[in-house]
Amino acid sequence: MQLPLETEALVVHAPGADFAMTPIVIQDLRPDELLVEIKYSGICHTDIWLQSGAAGPLVEFPAIPGHEGAGIIRAIGSEVKDKTLRVGDRVLLSFTACGECTPCREEQFSRCADFARLNLTGLRRPDGTTPAALRDDGRPVRSQFFGQSSFSRFSAVHEHCVVRYPFPKEEEEEEEEEDTLAIYAPMGCGYQTGAGTILNIMRPRPDQTVAVFGAGSVGFAAIMAAAAVSVKQVIAVDLVERKLELAKEMGATDAINTAALQKGTVVDEIRRLTGGRGVDFAIDTTGVPSVVEKMLDCLAYGGTAASIGATPMEARISVDVGAFFANKKTWIGVAEGDSHPPKV
Ligand SMILES: [Zn+2]
Ligand SMILES: [Zn+2]
Structure with a gap:
């Protein structure tokens, strides 16, 4: 799938503002990211926390919440470590972590020393950039909340968020299969x-x-x-x-x-x-x-x-x-x- 990609997302434009379906552009995919077509997303307390402005200085607006995504891989960055993942695979999305601090090295990823910055700010990448921008004025939009910002039709997600959907495709009919993906989306948080x-x-x-x-x-x-x-x-x-x-x-x-x-x-x-x-x-x-x-x-x-x-x-x-x-x-x-x- 070609990038930049124009799509749309539920954007919060200011602290306490309503969610507004807004055109965005996903500008690029870094080597450690995957492009996921989001089919379903749970809604969690922390999404409303973000929308309300309770994150204070951690989050600048506009921002895209959502951190219980479920969908289909549409592109894979060149350095994604899990080489078994394929375009078309169904995935669930969870939180991200640095992978390098002491808790991460001990597989205590939820205790990552950089958890707040990586998950709550909606920024990706050490350079503080975001994958997406607003289509109309080009302003950056916080678009990696918990590494995924799943209130979006497509999202560039960090590889650490991605968990292969554990149920094989052939077990179910197409329609039922998507329903089960919906049921399991809230597993992410x-x-x-x-x-x-x-x-x-x-x-x-x-x-x-x-x-x-x-x-x-x-x-x-x-x-x-x-x-x-x-x-x-x-x-x-x-x-x-x-x-x-x-x-x-x-x-x-x-x-x-x-x-x-x-x-x-x-x-x-x-x-x-x-x-x-x-x-x-x-x-x-x-x-x-x-x-x-x-x-x-x-x-x-x-x-x-x-x-x-x-x-x-x-x-x-x-x-x-x-x-x-x-x-x-x-x-x-x-x-x-x-x-x-x-x-x-
Ligand atoms: Zn860490
Ligand atoms: Zn949550």
């Missing part, structure tokens, strides 16, 4: 972030308890993973009743609708549900600072809390340091559930 936090990091025992704040796709993945390892109690917390009903279908043993609490706080309710102890593990998928505070407060003695949803840059919270210290609590930040996408 949401599913592995939620499930990986439970399975790779927290590893709860069956006698332990988990609370998940935010019943979206990341929260559902965490709930399903916790249910799959048969923890004693999985408490889903959200503001929307129908999402909590779905959370129960997916394995939550209890649900708390914080919009409907008659008295007390969500922390009181979690303590009531756990016989006064609190939970052994808590996950925040919302990135809302006041929710993060509640997550820390609801931990049991020795409990661990994980922030896995992006917060506005430079957001701060209030912590009861005495209780945190006395109860030997732990608070960790997790990206992508510590997953290595080709192995998920």
Whole structure:
């Protein structure tokens, strides 16, 4: 496929602006990149985080979000390391990493020392350029968000994002095949972030308890993973009743609708549900600072809390340091559930 390539993408032109289908030009393909025709993309919290301007100085606009792409390879850069990839192969897209820092050399790619710059700024390449520009005025557009900016009909993606679609083509009819590609697109971030936090990091025992704040796709993945390892109690917390009903279908043993609490706080309710102890593990998928505070407060003695949803840059919270210290609590930040996408 010839470059430059004129196509279109859902561009955010300014912080907080709507997504606008906008003509863009993909100018070139570097040797370590692939041109992918995006067929489907999930929508993840971090896309809205980018669109809202919460990334602050990390991201200049215009920018193309999207980081759960699924599609078909249309061109392959000359130095792409995986020589088994072919034009026409179906692929899922995940995050990128530098491949050279200490965590990357240990295959801990989600802990890449350069994760924020490579994934959140939408810039590619050490020289700070972008693959695409706006067609009408030639301005560069941030077009490698998580190495892929998948809210685009075509995207020049970094090779590290690319995971071959694991299901062979001949198994399915053409139409069904594309449907399954759609179903698996959110593997690129949401599913592995939620499930990986439970399975790779927290590893709860069956006698332990988990609370998940935010019943979206990341929260559902965490709930399903916790249910799959048969923890004693999985408490889903959200503001929307129908999402909590779905959370129960997916394995939550209890649900708390914080919009409907008659008295007390969500922390009181979690303590009531756990016989006064609190939970052994808590996950925040919302990135809302006041929710993060509640997550820390609801931990049991020795409990661990994980922030896995992006917060506005430079957001701060209030912590009861005495209780945190006395109860030997732990608070960790997790990206992508510590997953290595080709192995998920
Ligand atoms: Zn790295
Ligand atoms: Zn995401």
